[in-house]
Amino acid sequence: xxxxxxxxxVYCKNHPGHQxxxxxxxxxxxxxxxCLQCLLEEDGKIQDYLALETIKVCNDDHIFLNWPSLxxxxxxxxxxxxxxxxxxxxxxxxxxxxxxxTKEILEEIFKKKKAFILQVQTQxxxxxxxxxxxxxxSGKQKLKELINIRKQTDQNDYxxxxxxxxxxxxxxxSITNILKEQLxxxxxxxxxxxxxxxxxxxxxxxxxxxxxxxENFNLIxxxxxxxxxxxxxxxxxxxxGKSSYCDYNNSIPIQIQELQDQNxxxxxxxxxxxxxxxxxxxxxxxxxxxxxxxxxNDTAGDYFIIGxxxxxxxxxxxxxxxQGKIFCNNITNYKCYASQIVKGNLFYKIQKDLEIEMRVDIxxxxxxxxxxxxxxxxxxxxxxxxxxxxxxxxxxxxxxxxSQYTTCIDLTYFKIEK
Ligand SMILES: [Zn+2]
Numbered sequence: 001x002x003x004x005x006x007x008x009x010v011y012c013k014n015h016p017g018h019q020x021x022x023x024x025x026x027x028x029x030x031x032x033x034x035c036l037q038c039l040l041e042e043d044g045k046i047q048d049y050l051a052l053e054t055i056k057v058c059n060d061d062h063i064f065l066n067w068p069s070l071x072x073x074x075x076x077x078x079x080x081x082x083x084x085x086x087x088x089x090x091x092x093x094x095x096x097x098x099x100x101x102t103k104e105i106l107e108e109i110f111k112k113k114k115a116f117i118l119q120v121q122t123q124x125x126x127x128x129x130x131x132x133x134x135x136x137x138s139g140k141q142k143l144k145e146l147i148n149i150r151k152q153t154d155q156n157d158y159x160x161x162x163x164x165x166x167x168x169x170x171x172x173x174s175i176t177n178i179l180k181e182q183l184x185x186x187x188x189x190x191x192x193x194x195x196x197x198x199x200x201x202x203x204x205x206x207x208x209x210x211x212x213x214x215e216n217f218n219l220i221x222x223x224x225x226x227x228x229x230x231x232x233x234x235x236x237x238x239x240x241g242k243s244s245y246c247d248y249n250n251s252i253p254i255q256i257q258e259l260q261d262q263n264x265x266x267x268x269x270x271x272x273x274x275x276x277x278x279x280x281x282x283x284x285x286x287x288x289x290x291x292x293x294x295x296x297n298d299t300a301g302d303y304f305i306i307g308x309x310x311x312x313x314x315x316x317x318x319x320x321x322x323q324g325k326i327f328c329n330n331i332t333n334y335k336c337y338a339s340q341i342v343k344g345n346l347f348y349k350i351q352k353d354l355e356i357e358m359r360v361d362i363x364x365x366x367x368x369x370x371x372x373x374x375x376x377x378x379x380x381x382x383x384x385x386x387x388x389x390x391x392x393x394x395x396x397x398x399x400x401x402x403s404q405y406t407t408c409i410d411l412t413y414f415k416i417e418k
Contacts, residue, residue, distance in 0.1 A: 014038060022049040025067055047073070101211050105204055112200040116193065123189045130182040137175045139164065236263050236414040239280045239395075246277035246316060246396075254278045254399060265411040267397055272404035277316055279309055279396040286389055290360040293372055293413035296327075296350050300407040303328030303400050305337060306358060308367060308393040318398035322385035325358075325369045334402075337382065338369055344377030355412070362387050 012018040012035035022034040026048040034042075039049060047066045054064075063080040066073060135141070146161040168175070243256040243265070252274035257266040267278055284290055294306060307324015309316040318324045318337075325338035327350050339346050347369075357372040365386035370378045387393065397409065 011035075012038060021052055023052065023055075024048055025050050025069060097211075101207070104207060108200060108203050108207070112196055115196055119189055119193050119196070123186065123193075126182065126185045126189065130179075130186070133178060133182060137171075137178060139168070233415065234263050234413045235416055236265060236411065238416070239265060239282055239411070239414055242281045244279055244281055244314070246279060246314060248276045248317065248401075251276045254397075263412070267409045267411065269399055269405070269407050272406055275399045275401045277309075277318065277396055277398045279314065279316070279394045281311075281394060283311065284308065284360055284362060284393040284395065285391075286363040287418070289363075289417045291413065291415040291417070292358040292360070292395060292411065293355055294358070295355045295410040295412050296352060297408045297410065298352050299329075299350055300405045302330070302350075302403040302405060303334060304407070304409075305398040305400075306356075306369075306409075307338070307396060307398070308360065308387065309396040310388075311392040311394050314394070316396060316398070318396060319400065323367065323381060323387065324396070324398065325367075325379065337385075338367065338379050340380045340382050342368065342378040342380055343375075344371075346379060347371060347377045350407075357413075360393070362391065362393065363389065365389055 010020040010033065012020055012033070013031060015035050015037040018035035018037050020033045020035055022036075022039060024030070024032050024034050024044070026044070034049065039046075050064060050067055054062075058064075061083055063076055063083060065076050065080065067076075070076065142164060146164060237260070240258050240260065245253045245256075247253065252271045254274060254276060255268040255270060256278060257268060258264075259266060303326055305318040305324040305326050307318050307321075309318065309321065309323070313321075319335070322335075322337050325348070326334055326336060327348055328334055329350060331346075331348050336346070336348070339348075355372040357370045357375075359368040359370070361368075365388070366380050367387065368378055368380045381387070
């Protein structure tokens with residue numbers, strides 16, 4: 001390959017006088033060096049070629065969108081996106097943010113520690129006072145003296161003890177109040193301490209919440225911005241106003257709600273008894289590849305099918321055509337649509353917040369279903385139920401009559417790739 005990098009010009013074998021400008025990366029037993037004329041004459045896709053000029057001038061952080069060859073080129077786009085967006089996450093900023101955060105938390109803790117010590121000092125003082133007051137009002141010392149005299153069986157002093165007890169009886173109310181007051185003081189201090197602790201807890205909690213809130217923390221903010229940009233790449237607006245309802249048997253219609261500010265279309269089955277089909281009159285053909293993403297909002301449903309219908313047969317029942325994937329809670333009850341496993345395991349369970357991705361490739365007659373965003377499992381249409389290469393399809397969701405439930409499915413993403 002050295003000679004390609006040198007200044008010597010290399011010419012095309014098939015087109016004399018034309019400079020070699022491309023490498024064909026998807027070659028099959030043919031010449032890999034191509035000129036512009038080759039490119040124009042060949043039937044290949046533009047993604048099959050790498051420009052020599054790009055290889056020469058590209059920097060360290062350049063990601064080729066078609067090299068190395070992969071099963072799924074979206075990975076390269078993903079890498080490019082990630083590299084581009086993470087460039088500006090500075091370690092110093094993170095260090096600074098965290099040390100500022102820990103400093104604030106520690107300050108709060110020390111402030112409360114001081115207050116706590118003060119409260120405990122007061123508590124000890126009040127406790128000491130309480131004992132003093134008790135000894136005073138109980139006349140403990142006097143009682144001791146009176147008892148000593150009583151041992152000498154002096155009738156007069158016995159009278160003295162009797163008088164002392166009588167006096168105590170008379171002062172009962174005021175003594176009770178004095179002691180009560182002290183106990184209330186102690187109680188209040190205990191309450192203050194408890195309040196201080198829960199206050200500290202809530203201050204720290206608030207600081208934590210705000211620090212780790214994606215809106216406030218730069219690092220996470222960048223990540224969520226990326227996510228938003230990703231959402232903005234969605235072409236879901238192409239589906240707005242295109243929904244239709246396929247009534248199987250005068251059922252209560254499934255509702256469609258377009259949340260345009262959230263780039264989401266909600267498919268809502270409000271009535272447990274309603275069933276039927278919903279479809280979107282947007283032509284899906286072999287000219288493009290399509291990606292849809294759905295999010296489930298609950299665990300309800302037994303069952304529904306997400307898939308494609310032939311645009312010529314809009315009175316569809318996806319359970320008859322088998323060109324979709326079944327979602328239910330117990331697969332043993334049903335025929336298992338789209339159960340061919342490409343990767344991982346068969347999946348079908350309806351779980352809250354579960355997101356699935358549906359990839360449509362009519363050229364290759366397939367629809368793939370994957371868990372999003374991890375892509376651990378990939379299932380596709382069963383053999384014998386693949387799409388027609390020249391067909392025109394619509395996205396469709398079929399709600400069965402099999403059981404009664406309400407549910408809401410979010411269509412969160414739609415992407416068309418030529
Ligand atoms: Zn050529």
